Amino acid sequence: MSRWPSNPRGRLQQAAMELFTEHGYDQTTVAGIAERAGLTERTFFRHFSDKREVLFFGGEQLEAMMVAALRSAPPEATPLGAIEAALSAVTEFFDERHPLSQARQVIIDAHPELQEREGAKMDRIAGALTEALRARGVPDPDARLTADAGIAVFRSAFAQWVRSDVGDMSACIEECLATLEKVIEQGR
Incomplete structure (x- = not known):
């Protein structure tokens, strides 16, 4: 024993x-x-x-979950729809870790070197999502732009979620995606 x-x-x-x-x-x-x-x-x-x-353990798991969800998106899904599937796939992962994520973010916010490490993690995930979009037939620069937009949505949603008292990452992602779509439509 x-x-x-x-x-x-x-x-x-x-x-x-x-x-x-x-x-x-x-x-x-x-x-x-x-x-x-x-x-x-x-x-x-x-x-x-x-x-x-x-502080960064689990980043590979997060990336793998997002890429798997993007790959599993229906073939008719638009590139942004596939990214939405990737983002939606990780909401439970975060909601189960809300208090821990809040404490972690306070530490990261106080240290520039940790902020840099967080940025590198997000860049790595964007690269993996870009490759998954390319595998779906999305050409460059569309694949990279869509992946980067997805990471921007994720980062914005995470910032809202981690600072909230309610741990509903799904609602934050939906709100940020809707905002992005609204901004795109206003620009047309």
Whole structure:
């Protein structure tokens, strides 16, 4: 029988978030995170390359969910419709993590290097969505423009959602998509 409960990654994430909140991101060490979680630094490094990665773990899962939903969109879906399917596919993922996402965002907002890392993650997802749109036959520059528009909608919706008291990411995405469509129509 194991000495500790399972889910070391979850324990490390929880410990890190507690310490980031209590002492600040810069003052929190990997050793402190491991100690709070009741684990060793070696165990920490089996799950994360550094303390920054605790905040960004799950980005690959988010990307995979979005790309899979885009690929599964009906063949007759417009490029923007396929992007909408990708965005809609991740709403439950976020709604289950609303309080954690709020605490995470406070930390990211306070550190330019973490904001840069968040931007790089969004760029990577936009690239993956672009490739998925190309695979659906959407030519360039349409594929990249549509993927970038989708990421802009996602970022705007996320900003609204993370700062709200109600964790309804779906409503935020729908509102931002409607706003984008309205802006496009007004420009015609």
